[in-house]
Amino acid sequence: MKRITDSSTNLAIHTIIQLVWNEKTITRAELSRLSGFSRSTITANVDKLLEDGILLEKPVEGQDKRKSLVINQNRGLFIGIEMDADCCAVGACDIMGTLLKEQCITIDYIDGPDAILKQISHAIEALQQSLAERVTDILGIGVGLPSPVDFAGGYAVHPAFMPGWHHYPVGPKLSKLYSCPVFVDNEVNTMAFGEAFLSDQYRGKDILFVKLGAGIGAGLIMQGCIYRGNSGMSGNIGHMRVDGNTQQCKCGKVGCLEAIAGGGALLKRAELLAHTKQNTFLQKVVEQKGYLQFSDLKEAIKRRDSQVIQMVDESAHTIGSMVGSLVVFYDPKAVVLGGNLCEFGLQYVDSIRRAIITEATPWIKSDFDVNVTKFGDSIGVIGSAMLCISTLIRNGAFVNEV
Template sequence: MPTGFPDDLVDVLHAVRTRTDVSQPELVRLCGSSRSIVAARVAELRELGLLGEAGLGPSTGGRAPRRLRLRAEAGVVVGVDAGASGMRLAVADLAGRVLERSEVDIDVADGPELVLGRVEAGVEELLTGRDTPVWGLGIGLPGPVDVAAGLPVAPPIMPGWDRYPVRARLAERFGVPVWVDNDVNLLALGELRADPTAAGQDLICVKVGTGIGAGLVSNGRVHRGANGGAGDIGHIAVTDTHVVCRCGNVGCLEAVAGGAALARDAREIARSGRSEVLAARLDAHGSLSHADVTVAAEHGDPAARALLAEAGRVIGATLATLVSFYNPARVVLSGGVVAAGDHVLAAVREAVYRRSLPLATRTLRIEPSALGATGGTVGAVHLALDGVFSGDELSRRFGGEPALAN
């Protein structure tokens, strides 16, 4: 049975794969191990085909050091970001560089059999014609996930998915290890890996799409909570109205300010005659989405702008409580509703800065995601990479613990 690779070997590999062209003397400093230990671990990693040379580094007076690199071309991983109404997929090398992307329309309410069938077909299409071995797959789902078991647990917007064995099904289908997480946790992970300055920071990453969720980052690591349920802010009660949420409760943030709520309120406004733009779009398409509200707002429609501003205010009021409680360095906003730009973002910022404690907002930055719509797939790729480069998974792949060279 695999016992896991030694911690110092995993540390050396991590130091190489998270930096560009690092030298062996630098590894001694970074890993805090002796020169002999680092040299032995580098030799073992080279023998396994994980490390290669990247030329010579600058000399400090003696022999120029040889620089090392991860052999990113040795394999690929697949990342899948499955949302409520769409799915994005990416295949990436072992350094996380995305080689190809694709998008597929889905309705997560169609159930796991149909949706995962489309996931499998999408992954197959991405991998067609590639000879490089697949090392692993990461997938995000729009609901609470038991990360250890690799399955969703009572997800409010995913009927038929409760405890469905997502990891087991995909692992059997593709013959690779699979990791499953909440989609907003993967957005947070994507932000962390895309921004080197985020290392060690405390962040809140908020996705406002069909639903609302948050990914929490503590000291540069995604905080999932005791059972994987941390950050499910969409079901915080924000009002005493009788608006029924899909979770069965009333007055939830998601039911008041999420994308589905915007679409519901937009239909009411269109039918009441308070917005000619929304009424015209409803007549043309037979339905409305939060994207229609954004389009109407961009055309100067006051009713649509008021809807977005109110959603931003309610979301901001909830975030103000979290900011005072958690004191993050940044709040990162993403999702289709945030794509409405300043109509939502300005209202969120105003509410947070007005309602949070001054100390908590002294250096706080509230900004849209730099990754945009690709954040979830970036996070899914890195979820898979973190898994395949763990000690246990390396041991499984390479057949046990390597011997320490003398």
């Protein structure tokens, strides 16, 4: 039911929703203490929010009589989308960022943005159908694009390998289609945001998130917020130059980190080993399938193939040294690694960690750490959805519904 509310009521409701969402669970007394509002103001507004189904009350664990407040998680869906070089993950989260369901679709950028958005729409409909036991209205969408992004406009800017996507209005189109707010950002920014928000040890801290996939990119979180830079290009570390290297990069420059240590570069080097008959295992795979995939490199590592292990280890050292220099510059609490290259395993991650720490010592504190994201492959969709939810909550979402 809609009511006419004055601005002080709106402020109280906005504050209550934000605090309950941030704290995940909170009592009325704690709400009053943290917000500065009187107990009577809290009680009156909490009652409205309970009546309208925005908040729920549940007993405090171990204390039957005390009750705490939580956000009602069954109030529609937030869609997270992460686009990558050749696939797109689409997931549905509840308002607390819990991933309810996710699916990945194969995409080809040659098809153009209209066709790809149609594929994404079909994936969203399939998610809604599979979650039909709950409320499936879409309340917001977050999109991560593998490109510099104009956050305010909701579109990619000069993407390297996405023909037709420069200034293509992804945000406005999806917003019109689903009649809901849509936020578009670089996909590593959304991953970094999801990690910083959902990991208790990183919440509100400075972290550097490094995505290691076909390409390499970083997302900077400053005190819990995304740092986008002047032109939305911050964290573009895949195109920073590695001294002494002259490898041609797809960006037109030579010696970029991505052109040496990205997944695409590793596959190219592995293909060369196969075609020049220097590696029997890789050569056999190419003879059978005609090409190599990331999974073949993982299989070679599993078989203890010394050439592939050495190649991957060298790339880990190169990445770690570069990231270590950034740690000296930025002094984050942690570096978090994500992306499918982390699936190369512990040795790969350890090599990166060692190189970062060697490069950054003695300018790091003992509590600095280097970890792989605990959200695995889903960090992209979770992060995109969380960016959307957090922005909506901050902007006063649901206040007008009370």
